[in-house]
Amino acid sequence: MEHNIAEELYSESLRFSQLELSPSSAAHNDHQLPGNDETDLLDKDGLAWDDSDEVFGESSDLDREWQRRHDQFYTIGYRDGVIAGKEASAQEGFNIGFKQSVPIGYNWGLVKGATSAFACLPDELKERLVEDQGHRDKFQDLYKSVNSLSTPDALKLFSDEIMSDKTTQQSKAAEASGLTAGSQVQSLEPSRLGSYFAELRSLLIECPAIDVRLDMSP
Amino acid sequence: MDVRPEPADAGSDIFDSSLNLEDAHFREGYADGHRHGVAAGTEEGRQVGLKTGFETGEELGFYRGCVGVWGSAIRADPTRYSARVQKSVRTMEALLDGYPTMEPEDERVQEMMGDLRLKFRAVCASLGAKLENRGYLKGVDNKDVEF
Numbered sequence: 108m109e110h111n112i113a114e115e116l117y118s119e120s121l122r123f124s125q126l127e128l129s130p131s132s133a134a135h136n137d138h139q140l141p142g143n144d145e146t147d148l149l150d151k152d153g154l155a156w157d158d159s160d161e162v163f164g165e166s167s168d169l170d171r172e173w174q175r176r177h178d179q180f181y182t183i184g185y186r187d188g189v190i191a192g193k194e195a196s197a198q199e200g201f202n203i204g205f206k207q208s209v210p211i212g213y214n215w216g217l218v219k220g221a222t223s224a225f226a227c228l229p230d231e232l233k234e235r236l237v238e239d240q241g242h243r244d245k246f247q248d249l250y251k252s253v254n255s256l257s258t259p260d261a262l263k264l265f266s267d268e269i270m271s272d273k274t275t276q277q278s279k280a281a282e283a284s285g286l287t288a289g290s291q292v293q294s295l296e297p298s299r300l301g302s303y304f305a306e307l308r309s310l311l312i313e314c315p316a317i318d319v320r321l322d323m324s325p
Numbered sequence: 326m327d328v329r330p331e332p333a334d335a336g337s338d339i340f341d342s343s344l345n346l347e348d349a350h351f352r353e354g355y356a357d358g359h360r361h362g363v364a365a366g367t368e369e370g371r372q373v374g375l376k377t378g379f380e381t382g383e384e385l386g387f388y389r390g391c392v393g394v395w396g397s398a399i400r401a402d403p404t405r406y407s408a409r410v411q412k413s414v415r416t417m418e419a420l421l422d423g424y425p426t427m428e429p430e431d432e433r434v435q436e437m438m439g440d441l442r443l444k445f446r447a448v449c450a451s452l453g454a455k456l457e458n459r460g461y462l463k464g465v466d467n468k469d470v471e472f
Contacts, residue, residue, distance in 0.1 A: 258380065324422050
């Protein structure tokens with residue numbers, strides 16, 4: 108994460124310091140057509156570089172100086188803008204990611220908590236709560252499977268799942284409402300983490316004496 | 326924020342008159358930078374949020390699962406549990422019911438999570454339950470997962 112930030116900031120300042128060094132840089136072509144993204148900006152710079160000798164070869168010193176100063180202030184502004192933009196948007200991005208992953212983590216934690224607490228009950232009480240031996244065995248099996256996964260393991264599984272889930276990228280801009288979160292859980296249902304939850308849910312239906320609230324508080 | 330509409334040496338050359346132009350260049354760069362910064366900041370924040378949200382959800386879900394089973398066990402055999410344990414489980418339940426799970430910016434979450442952890446440990450100690458609550462209680466989570 109920090110590496111990415113550093114790389115990004117660094118590459119940006121590097122790019123613009125290169126622009127600054129070139130007296131005939133034609134980046135000012137851009138200011139009439141505001142670039143929509145970074146690649147856009149880069150491409151136009153590239154083009155302008157190629158024929159800058161012809162177009163600006165005879166430009167006066169004043170033009171060059173004008174361009175140099177344009178780049179200088181553009182760069183200063185750009186850096187400040189990047190920093191301010193990041194500061195302004197980081198929390199919102201955090202909230203989007205948080206709301207997307209919290210229901211998935213919650214369901215995973217439910218399976219861990221319910222099966223762990225059950226496994227720790229005295230046998231007598233287990234039998235009273237769950238009469239059927241087969242169901243008790245299922246609880247125990249589920250307990251063993253989920254406890255072989257640590258939180259970092261589960262997080263890794265989750266991140267792999269989310270990377271393979273392309274709808275995630277599309278929905279990132281959408282405000283994660285309760286509805287969105289619900290559909291996210293559903294889309295991840297066939298996953299490994301989701302299958303544990305499905306197993307617990309069907310097991311609990313067969314063991315009505317154990318009352319675990321499955322839905323998340325708002 | 327460090328806004329510099331003019332450089333330190335601006336007063337010493339023939340471009341004095343272009344100050345407002347420089348300001349325009351600054352603002353032009355600022356607008357482009359801001360746009361890119363917002364995009365980058367949103368994505369970076371989202372990555373952190375995904376990780377934090379998963380961990381928070383896992384911990385809350387874990388407690389909810391425990392509380393559900395404990396509550397059921399208390400109903401099945403109340404004599405087995407002390408009044409103090411029963412009260413702690415009820416307190417945990419109330420904390421979970423009121424926890425603003427989808428509101429990471431809510432100021433109450435830190436205190437509520439702290440209370441939940443304390444109650445959880447207290448109940449575990451009273452029950453003599455050795456719950457393997459790996460990841461949060463033992464602070465195992467030092468592996469960085471990149472999304």
